[in-house]
Amino acid sequence: MLRTLQVCFRRQVWRSVHSAAAGERSRRATAGAARRTVRRSGGRSCTVDPNLEEQFVFLDCPGLEEDPNEEEQALHQLCISSAPGLGPDPQVSSQKHMRSLERQLQVLKGRALQNSGPDSFIEFQDMDFPLDESIIKSKKKKRAEPKGEHRVFGTPDEDAPVSDTSCSGCGAILHCTATDVPGYLPSEKFKVLLEEGKLGEATCQRCHLITYHHKALNLQVTRDQYRDVVRQIRNHKALVLLIADLVDLPDSIIPDLTDLVGTNKHVVVLGNKLDLLPGDSPNYLQRIKQRLAQYCQDAGFGPQVTDLHLISAKTGYGIEALISSLQRSWKYKSDVFLVGSANAGKSTLFNALLESDYCKSRANKVLQKATISPWPGTTLNLLKFPIINPTPYRMFRRRERLKEALQQTEEELPVDELRRLQRLGRRAYLVGRVGRTFRSDGSRSDEIEFDPDSLAFGENRDGDSTKKAADRSHDELSHNELKDAHWLYDTPGIMKQRDIVHLLQEQEVRLVVPTQAIIPRTFVLKPGMSLFVGAMAQIDFLQGGKSCWFTVLASSRVPVHVTSLDKADSIYKRHAGHALLGVPLGGPERMEQFPALVPQDFSLEGRGYLEAAADITLSSAGWVAVTAAAGEQVQLRVHGPAAAGFGLRMTPLLPHIVSLKGQRVRKSAAYKPLRPAGLIDGLSAAATQRLQVKKKK
Known part of the structure; x- marks a missing residue:
């Protein structure tokens, strides 16, 4: 068929060239008669002859079941009909048929547009009668894409x-x-x-x-493929930075870490997303650190843990202390790997360290940042940047810079840094300052550019001094910069077996996963009442002698609804997928795809109205702290998808969170939420207090 079209196309070109002269004379005579007629009648001109039958050319796209002989006959008729002299305008008709043949060739060769339909191969010559603009605009509207899918x-x-x-x-x-x-x-x-x-x-x-x-x-991409990439660490001498999501403890801690990285690795545990958690007491950071160390011990790799830090990769809190600790302890022994569960914040930490003193001074200008998102499994392979060698001189200069930064007042801060601190202060509890001691891009041309990364290697193989490194291009790192260098690697996240994120669609994940400071919402419930966290979780207060407080620590974009136990089923059937419960979105059609809620029964013993008895964990969505009277026996029933991994944490992460509630809302089970004050790391206490006062105003 392709050969037949090519022959017809060449034959048509030859005939159109030789018939151009005759066609031109005929066209001029016809056009002159038409103009004289128009002048006599006073009407508009038209290029369409009403006495001739209008011809259309359609592209035939036969299916697999059609007879190939019929295709050849159709092509033969198409070539015959394109012969000169059969239409009102041979030249225009021949050009029209040639363009149609070109498109047919493109279709056969696989180069035609995917969205081309039969209507796109129809060509009209009514130049003086344009279509209505409203019709044209309506046809140019984009086709509505199915919900949850992307083109x-x-x-x-x-x-x-x-x-x-x-x-x-x-x-x-x-x-x-x-x-x-x-x-x-x-x-x-x-x-x-x-x-x-x-x-x-x-x-x-x-x-x-x-x-x-x-x-x-x-x-x-399967879970095993993610794990196979991380298993490459087993054969390397390296330091493992294990990142744990503090919002999802202890599920965010990899239980079989030794199987992935080996038993001969030193492990530094990093509790990330500390900026999202409110402080329920003055010593809450030490308590969270102890809880995290205990969870690591229960997971079986406690003896390998050499250090533990609480950080916020997003706001920079604790990053400078982490860098100083790594440069003092691990120094420049070998490579470093970031390991952790999906959506724990590894890529965000990778980008933060790329802009810090832990990375070579010029590498951040050459390498691109890792892609970060609230969706798990964003990183698919190993990303890396070269680590700076912490020489004594560099360590000294770094300590001096950190001391000067700590003594800065609010008026001495750069404008960009001040705006950053104010912006993050509205979205997080803990904010840090991450800077660079050495930079390779000088702002003045008469200054001698000092690049410690290149000077540390002395002379290159050709004998030229590394002073020429200041004039090199910023397109790529040189051989001397990469020679004998150690690297920090960002690894793919380990997919958890059970997580609520796996059951949600794109827009729902952005609503559920907390990205800003969590403001606790407290409700008082009596026995026989139910609390909905969106349409994802339902907590029934079955039995108890007195009322209990339920404090929800989840994203503020997830609605919380309280009702009686006898109305819970009807409310879920009527409002699941709608605005009242919020997540999931999409009405009854979406709820047909969402798995059914499976009940679990839990028993608690109250510890008093100042300390939570336990936390109901909602995987990556957060948790609900339950506070009951001392010695009170509480029976709860938690409804949630079986694949979501909801459970009970008997040791509350923030036991005094109930103290962060405001006044009782009149005629309601809710209390007014309160947000505690935050902290800026790397800034004096007086400057931090002044910034907080400005934020409140």
Whole structure:
């Protein structure tokens, strides 16, 4: 069929060229007669002859079940009908048929547009009678995409070879063969970047959608594939930085860490997302640290733990103390790996360390930041940056910079830093300052640029002094900078077996996963009442002698509803998927896909109205602290999806959280929420207090 079309196309070109002269004379005579007629009648001109039958050319796309002989006959008739002299305007008709043949060839070769339909191959010549603009605009409207799905732009090319370049955002190998495989780029963009040699600077389409459009594409990646990447650490001498999500303890701690990284590794545990947790007492940080150490001990890798830090990779709290500790203890022995469960904040910490004294002074200008998102499994392969060698001189200069930063007042802070602290102070409880002691980009041309990373290697192989390193390009790191260098690696997150995030859609994940400071919401319930945390969890207060306080520590975008136990089922059936319960979204159609709630019964013993008895954990969504009278026996029934992993934490993480409640709302079971004061790390107490006063005003 392709050969037949090519022959017909060449024959049509030859005939159109030789018939152009005769067609031109005929066209001029017809046009002159038409103009004289128009002048006599005073009407508008038209290029369509009403005495001739209008001809349309359609592209035939036969299916697999049609007879191939019929295709050849149709093509033969198409070539005959395109002969000159059969239409009102041979030249226009021939050009029209040639364009149709070109499109047919493109379809057969696989280059036609995916959205082209039969109507796009119809060509009209009514130039003097344009269509109504409203009709044109209505046809140009975008086709509504199904809810929860995103359009994959561009076209794949299955025959194109896979590159050897990794995505700078997630670490996946870049290619253009399949849209649902990690590292996909449209073939139109992939081939251009490959020819220009700029593929190493590109990110895959998935990272682009996550970063700029807050959309996530579903990929065919299994839990075992994530774990296989992390198992590469077993054969290396390395330091493991284990990141645990403090909002999801103890489920965010990997139980079989030794099976993944080996038993011969030193482990530094980092409790991340500390900025989201309110302080329920003056010593709450020490208590959280003790709880985290106990959970690591219960997981079986306690003897390997050499240090433990509480940090916030997002706001920078505790990052400078972590860097100083690593430079003092681990120094420059070997590589460092970030390991943790999905959505624990590894990529955010990777980006924070990339902009700090832990990274070589020029690497942050060359390497791109990792892609971060609230969706689990964003990082698909190993990302890395070179670690700076903490020489005594560098350590001395770093200590001096930290002392000067601690003595700064509010008026001495740079404008950008002051705005950053004020912005983060409204969204977090704990904020830190992360800076750089050495920079390789001088602001004045007459200054001698001092680059400790390059000067530490002395002279290169050619005998030239490394002083020339100040004039080199910022496009890539030199050989001397990478020679004998150690690296910090960001690994893919280990997917948890049970998590509420796996059951939610894209927009629902953004609502459920906390990204700002959690403001506790407290409610008082009597026996026979129920509390809904969205449509994801239902907590029934079955038995108890006195009322109990239920403090919800979850995202403020998830609604909380309190009702009686006998009305709970009807309210869930009527409002699940709607605004009252909020999450999931989408009405009855969405709730048909959402799994049914499975009940679990728990028994608690109250410890008094100043200390919570236990926490009902809601996996990545947070938890609900239950506070009851001392010695009171409380019977609870928790409804939730079986795959969500809801459970009971007998040792509360914030036992005095009930103290952070305001006055009772009149004729309601709710209390007015209160937000405790925060703290800025790396700033004097007086400057921190002045910033807090400004924030309150």
